[in-house]
Amino acid sequence: xxxxxxxxxxxxxxxxxxxxxxxxxxxxxxxxxxxxxxxxxxxxxxxxxxxxxxxxxxxxxxxxxxxxxxxxxxxxxxxxxxxxxxxxxxxxxxxxxxxxxxxxxxxxxxxxxxxxxxxxxxxxxxxxxxxxxxxxxxxxxxxxxxxxx
Amino acid sequence: xxxxxxxxxxxxxxxxxxxxxxxxxxxxxxxxxxxxxxxxxxxxxxxxxxxxxxxxxxxxxxxxxxxxxxxxxxxxxxxxxxxxxxxxxxxxxxxxxxxxxxxxxxxxxxxxxxxxxxxxxxxxxxxxxxxxxxxxxxxxxxxxxxxxx
Numbered sequence: 001x002x003x004x005x006x007x008x009x010x011x012x013x014x015x016x017x018x019x020x021x022x023x024x025x026x027x028x029x030x031x032x033x034x035x036x037x038x039x040x041x042x043x044x045x046x047x048x049x050x051x052x053x054x055x056x057x058x059x060x061x062x063x064x065x066x067x068x069x070x071x072x073x074x075x076x077x078x079x080x081x082x083x084x085x086x087x088x089x090x091x092x093x094x095x096x097x098x099x100x101x102x103x104x105x106x107x108x109x110x111x112x113x114x115x116x117x118x119x120x121x122x123x124x125x126x127x128x129x130x131x132x133x134x135x136x137x138x139x140x141x142x143x144x145x146x147x148x149x
Numbered sequence: 150x151x152x153x154x155x156x157x158x159x160x161x162x163x164x165x166x167x168x169x170x171x172x173x174x175x176x177x178x179x180x181x182x183x184x185x186x187x188x189x190x191x192x193x194x195x196x197x198x199x200x201x202x203x204x205x206x207x208x209x210x211x212x213x214x215x216x217x218x219x220x221x222x223x224x225x226x227x228x229x230x231x232x233x234x235x236x237x238x239x240x241x242x243x244x245x246x247x248x249x250x251x252x253x254x255x256x257x258x259x260x261x262x263x264x265x266x267x268x269x270x271x272x273x274x275x276x277x278x279x280x281x282x283x284x285x286x287x288x289x290x291x292x293x294x295x296x297x298x
Contacts, residue, residue, distance in 0.1 A: 005231050009241035040219035046195020070189035082154050092158035
């Protein structure tokens with residue numbers, strides 16, 4: 001059988017033939033304890049499906065971009081910031097990140113947070129918040145507490 | 150909060166705001182005990198993410214098409230036929246269905262089989278096997294046994 005047709009999950013959050021990658025280039029943006037795996041990318045598909053795993057207490061980069069994220073939690077639990085709203089996320093919850101919405105994912109301190117993310121294969125680069133954007137975000141105490149956790 | 154940003158899994162394989170749909174138009178193609186849910190579709194995304202659930206003993210349609218399927222098992226277990234190969238699938242296994250590969254998913258008799266399927270938003274219609282294609286498929290005893298299960 002072509003190994004490409006069927007790839008088994010060999011352990012929780014690890015698959016045959018799927019390398020575990022650095023989340024981002026070191027130093028390119030602030031994040032903590034995140035891995036990235038590309039589960040599906042194909043010249044004939046308009047999107048990629050990636051799996052990110054944030055270790056307990058870790059977080060993804062606070063960023064925004066024109067492209068949309070379609071997210072499903074696959075493991076553990078945590079909290080998300082999307083467009084100024086903070087909410088808890090649990091197994092199989094769905095999160096849609098609209099264009100140019102500031103967003104960040106944080107694992108709980110005692111659980112990892114693993115999630116699928118479907119994204120256009122061709123997409124713009126993420127933007128990081130400048131001082132003015134951080135000021136606007138942190139005007140909401142709930143958002144400020146989330147970012148500073 | 151916009152309900153569109155965060156939709157919770159309210160029970161296994163059921164989500165807020167996600168209707169459970171018929172798999173196909175009744176009588177359009179042979180299948181048994183399958184439901185369909187569209188988890189993500191967005192004008193800005195090149196793909197949709199759907200969730201299909203096959204009840205114990207049920208099966209999807211045996212079909213092929215030009216568009217590619219990117220599948221992840223989300224619940225239960227079963228078996229798949231892809232391009233003449235039959236194999237067992239379990240939680241979080243990845244299955245890629247190439248262009249024009251005959252394929253079918255079957256749940257085990259004692260377990261449902263739920264799976265995510267990423268697919269281009271714009272895609273061709275499935276083709277059903279004619280007598281000649283069925284003859285070619287069933288030349289392999291393993292495939293014949295799978296189809297006739």
